[in-house]
Amino acid sequence: MISGVWLWVTFVLIALATHIPRGSFIVAGSRARLPSALQRALRYAPAAALSALVLPDVVLDGGELDPLNPKLAAALAVLLMTALRPRNPWLPFIAGMGVLLLLRKGLGW
Amino acid sequence: MNDSFRRGAREGFRAFLPLSVGLVPWAMVTGVAMRAAGFSIVEAIGMTLMVFAGTAQIGTLPLIVSGAPLWLIVATALVLNLRFVIFSAAISPAFEGIPLLKRLMSGYLLVDGVFAVGAQRMLASTDKDWRFGFFLAPSLWAWSLWQVFVLIGVLGAELVPQGWSLEFMATIALMTLLVPLAASRPMLVAALAGGVAAVALRGMPLKLGLIAGIMVGIAAGFAAEHWQHGKEAEAP
Structure with a gap:
């Protein structure tokens, strides 16, 4: 465990590693411009990035592919709720955590 | 603070409000996770004010706990945040004509949800004041919600029962951003x-x-x- 002054140094560096990417093009402004084809391709970045964060978490269990795990069942419940009731922000959390806890605690999966 | 800034602020806030509620559980999860990692209350608050990023905060915790080398922690944070280079480039034409100091602040405030909801509408507008309002209001709202509910998570960490798989709420939060996209x-x-x-x-x-x-x-x-x-x- 990193502690004391080094923990704060770590925070500063993580902050820089966050805010330099965030600010990059917004701050550079009109002096830096991506080519328009790249610009159009980048519209797909959010969907690709979010999916690349989420999918490994729900189909992997301890680094191994496991299509029958409680997290995937919970994710399907979240998907269903987000599609059926897009206006209610709490339902996906209630449904997802409900299914996960039911399977893990209730059925010991 | 002219009329079109205020109109933009109102519309941006209204567009982001429903989605922003999804930040609440995610922020609480981050707060609990930092305390569970062994941070003091001051350290947890400090990290949240400085980093202000759920994915980077949650993603680097296991490395900090395991005493990983500093370069590996920073590299991991950088990799997790590279998507922001892409977001920043995509949204940057909307900041044309905005002064440097405000652009620096906007960089600090840029989060996934506001980008997902606002980028297309901001890029379609020719009014720079409206665009800045449309970005700033939901971004400041996201920042405030994040700080308040991380704090609640930090202070309430002891009350949450162990082994409730609360970390999965972060995944659910990301999914609620993904599905409408x-x-x-x-x-x-x-x-x-x-x-x-x-x-x-x-x-x-x-x-x-x-x-x-x-x-x-x-x-x-x-x-x-x-x-x-x-x-x-x-x-x-």
């Missing part, structure tokens, strides 16, 4: 390809599989868009 076919292709590639490439060192997966997803979405246009052009 995947409405058009090329977007869906980008999401599926990005996810599958990230799973397939998970063995790459330093979580580079995540970046590689994102690249594959973007390329697939772009290709699907071209293929769709080609088919439409052929149709009589």
